[in-house]
Amino acid sequence: MxxxxxxxxxxxxxxxxxxxxxxxxxxxxxxxxxxxxxxxxxxxxxxxxxxxxxxxxxxxxxxxxxxxxxxxxxxxxxxxxxxxxxxxxxxxxxxxxxxxxxxxxxxxxxxxxxxxxxxxxxGTAASHHRRSHDCLVRTLILTPTLDEAGAIKTLEARISKVPSFSKDMLRDKVFGAYDDDEDFRLVHFAMMPLYREDYDANTGLRSCRDTVYVAESHSKSYAPTYAIV
Known part of the structure; x- marks a missing residue:
């Protein structure tokens, strides 16, 4: 409870x-x-x-x-x-x-x-700059990527799986900042087919509706210079 x-x-x-x-x-x-x-x-x-x-x-x-x-x-x-x-x-x-x-x-x-x-x-690292965003660590990783540029390159190879997602969204939203909570929800739903090869859209929609998205929390949770090593 x-x-x-x-x-x-x-x-x-x-x-x-x-x-x-x-x-x-x-x-x-x-x-x-x-x-x-x-x-x-x-x-x-x-x-x-x-x-x-x-x-x-x-x-x-x-x-x-x-x-x-x-x-x-x-x-x-x-x-x-x-x-x-x-x-x-x-x-x-x-x-x-x-x-x-x-x-x-x-x-x-x-x-x-x-x-x-x-x-x-x-499934973590000593700095968010050394691995892709924590969602992307799971979603773009049929092969691991070590940085944001690597995540974008991997996305380019798999872009056909997510016709409603783009490199700009990855760079500017996922690795940057969302405009608001609804922007966060829509972008995340667009990229959800990357989570698994047997992705089911109905399950993805239910998961997206059940998730609380807080854009400001996403954007401000990292210190600009955060890195343990």
């Missing part, structure tokens, strides 16, 4: 299960400006017989409030606030992040190294 906690002035939606005396794992979802905790919790929540599993929506994502700022630092500080609330001031936790959540997990481990017992990363 989804519950809410106030952290640093924002209402954050979360789900939590597992023994109270077990180690706590905080999962960090992907999807900058469009992701939420649900898929992470569906998968990792199955471990709740061994550990406590907590998955939450970042501010400006999913069911959490659209409380600004949407900066990288603020989201990392929110993770620390969540940890303190559920584990106390000094207890270490397991941090598990994928894609965009993996960027946050690494930043959290750098800023709060004494609060991390284990760091689990999947």
């Amino acid at each position: 989804v519950e809410f906690i106030t952290v640093n002035g924002a209402q954050l939606a979360y789900e939590l299960s597992g023994p109270k005396d077990a180690p706590l794992m905080i999962t960090l979802h992907g999807g900058r400006g469009m992701g939420d905790h649900r898929s992470d919790y569906k998968v990792y929540g199955r471990l709740n017989d061994m550990i406590r599993v907590l998955s939450f929506d970042f501010r400006g994502h999913g069911q959490s409030s659209r409380t600004k700022p949407y900066t990288f630092k603020q989201i990392v500080d929110d993770i620390e606030g969540v940890r303190q609330h559920f584990s106390g001031p000094d207890e270490k936790v397991i941090i598990c992040g994928g894609s965009f959540g993996g960027f946050l997990a690494q930043e959290y481990a750098i800023i709060y190294p004494l609060k991390v017992s284990h760091l689990i990363l999947r």
